[in-house]
Amino acid sequence: MTQTFRDICWCGNTELTEFSPDYLACSKCGTLVSKTGLRSEQLRVQDDNHDFYGKEYWLSYQTEHYRFPDIRQRARQDLPERCLHWLRTLMAYKLPPAKVLELGCAHGGFVAMMGWAGFDAMGLELSPWVVEFAQHTFKMPILSGPIEDQQLEPECFDAIVLYDVLEHLPDPVATMSHGASLLKEDGIFIVQMPNYEEGKTYSEMVAQKDHFLHQMKSIEHIHLLSRRGVSQFFKNLGFEFLQFEQQLFDYDMFFVASRQPLVRYTDEQISYYLLKSPSGRMVQALLDKSSEFNKFQVQYKNTQIDYQTSETRRGELLKIIEQQDQEIASLRSQVSATVTDLQQTKSQLTQAHSDLQHTQSQLTQAHSDLQHTQSQL
Known part of the structure; x- marks a missing residue:
């Protein structure tokens, strides 16, 4: 795959300094920028057998390169861990039947869990094969292709969630700006992504065998933001209220972004909505066991x-x-x-x-x- 050198940060700064063999550092916003990450046109999946984010990315690439379970295994393993963790945070800020879109939904397990909880939920993926897999596995509505290509009404969602996605975006400002236009005035983003801790040098990371080194996947992870970078990024979008939540892994950050001050729902309020339906009761039981x-x-x-x-x-x-x-x-x-x-x-x-x-x-x-x-x- 032919790659073109990238020398500009999402914030527009072109005065980037060398950080590692594969990344440049932006002093203006605290972001690491991949020198040779994928371009916007390379995100599209037109040939599922050969394009980067096509079928084999989910069946073999992640397993061979990162030792991750393949998508079939993760469709089961993610439900009691990641999906419940994400749902608990979503329900702290939005209650059913809020309308929610998950960007980069993979196997669709979290979309299904939102549906079981009573949300009007849908997902989006780039690979037609993955879309078909998710639809077949969890029987939920899944959109195919970039969000910019979808026929969606402005201000139609209460929340857009993206877990381990933002760092993959070649033009995060354009993509997230489009996502912002789809959110209602009180709508929120919920994001999980790698957390670059500013101040650490690459040599220090290598010497300390820092877990963050595993996130420096230069082809895929194009922008690795710090907390300062995230705050600046979402403030530029008009989402100045950020609440950082407990992340699952020490190398990640997990946060909610809103245009308006954030207010949390109580456990009692959440239970009230979940206990209205049989599937909601099952989700409540899972949340109880998870707690x-x-x-x-x-x-x-x-x-x-x-x-x-x-x-x-x-x-x-x-x-x-x-x-x-x-x-x-x-x-x-x-x-x-x-x-x-x-x-x-x-x-x-x-x-x-x-x-x-x-x-x-x-x-x-x-x-x-x-x-x-x-x-x-």
């Missing part, structure tokens, strides 16, 4: 932290004990040497005392002899 699982995860992580802390403390105490053992051994050696010295000194004193007594005996004898000699004289 329980999340609590267990938090407990498990806290237990791990406590264990690591105790292990660290145990290691520190072991070092202290080993040091004290060495000190005790040294003291014992010193005591033993001192005892030996004392014994030697005692032996020497005993010998000296014996020698002294012998000398005294000799002196007494000499004195006696002297007195005898004097008496004879």
